[in-house]
Amino acid sequence: xxxxxxxxxxxxxxxxxxxxxxxxxxxxxxxxxxxxxxxxxxxxxxxxxxxxxxxxxxxxxxxxxxxxxxxxxxxxxxxxxxxxxxxxxxxxxxxxxxxxxxxxxxxxxxxxxxxxxxxxxxxxxxxxxxxxxxxxxxxxxxxxxxxxxxxxxxxxxxxxxxxxxxxxxxxxxxxxxxxxxxxxxxxxxxxxxxxxxxxxxxxxxxxxxxxxxxxxxxxxxxxxxxxxxxxxxxxxxxxxxxxxxxxxxxxxxxxxxxxxxxxxxxxxxxxxxxxxxxxxxxxxxxxxxxxxxxxxxxxxxxxxxxxxxxxxxxxxxxxxxxxxxxxxxxxxxx
Numbered sequence: 001x002x003x004x005x006x007x008x009x010x011x012x013x014x015x016x017x018x019x020x021x022x023x024x025x026x027x028x029x030x031x032x033x034x035x036x037x038x039x040x041x042x043x044x045x046x047x048x049x050x051x052x053x054x055x056x057x058x059x060x061x062x063x064x065x066x067x068x069x070x071x072x073x074x075x076x077x078x079x080x081x082x083x084x085x086x087x088x089x090x091x092x093x094x095x096x097x098x099x100x101x102x103x104x105x106x107x108x109x110x111x112x113x114x115x116x117x118x119x120x121x122x123x124x125x126x127x128x129x130x131x132x133x134x135x136x137x138x139x140x141x142x143x144x145x146x147x148x149x150x151x152x153x154x155x156x157x158x159x160x161x162x163x164x165x166x167x168x169x170x171x172x173x174x175x176x177x178x179x180x181x182x183x184x185x186x187x188x189x190x191x192x193x194x195x196x197x198x199x200x201x202x203x204x205x206x207x208x209x210x211x212x213x214x215x216x217x218x219x220x221x222x223x224x225x226x227x228x229x230x231x232x233x234x235x236x237x238x239x240x241x242x243x244x245x246x247x248x249x250x251x252x253x254x255x256x257x258x259x260x261x262x263x264x265x266x267x268x269x270x271x272x273x274x275x276x277x278x279x280x281x282x283x284x285x286x287x288x289x290x291x292x293x294x295x296x297x298x299x300x301x302x303x304x305x306x307x308x309x310x311x312x313x314x315x316x317x318x319x320x321x322x323x324x325x326x327x328x329x330x331x332x333x334x
Contacts, residue, residue: 004046008045013034028091064087067124079146114139149321170204173242178240178241185218229253247273251272271285275291290326
């Protein structure tokens, strides 16, 4: 079967070949009624554009990269949904990669994205080192950070104030009478874990207590439910009054293990998670959690990235920081 040309699509839609090209590459520049006619012609003729050839001519593809720490975590899944939804609306596809918190793997993933000529990269960095991101930018690939504030004025970022989030969680536990609080997190090389710990310490100090005695830290190698169960085994020997977990997966794993051991939540131990994933409200004891607007993070980050790509002269770099909120449920005695 012979391939259909842009001219044939244009003839059927009653527009110029240039308009067809705009619909394929810059759909936001074309009136909705015209775009619908062209898209209908594309479907009727079975037109498929030669993406690789157009990418070579333009120097990039109509794809963006998204690098997250753990795609198995619903927090990152929600971000990815916001990214994909927005990218699709603007005529882009998304290539997803997962670093698993491994910096060397993250660097390899970034190299592959560069080789695929992505237009830009959205990333939740696995650490503080920005050298790999700087190298990507030197290749002319725009980068927007998600979940971590940019440290330079010429870069966009969209994040949540995790220091405030940590403070909200621990202030709530202190207000309900807890005086020995355990903070369970993943590796402290992950900036979010470090920021939430800083917020927890701030809340303890503001309550007039000494963080060295009122707040203990339990660092786990990963931030999933299995690690939460393992953390519970360590805490059972000397139960604290309350536990603040750096994400909901840790908290849900810990909750399950505590209940299996006969520990009452919140009667014996109060528990707060972070991210407010869908499962938090549906657990056996509904989980108090710090909520983040994850889907919105993905949407706004994508809008910033593609504006920087498509409007380099007029783009204004922004470092957007949302404020989290505490959702109180049964695990802290709502």
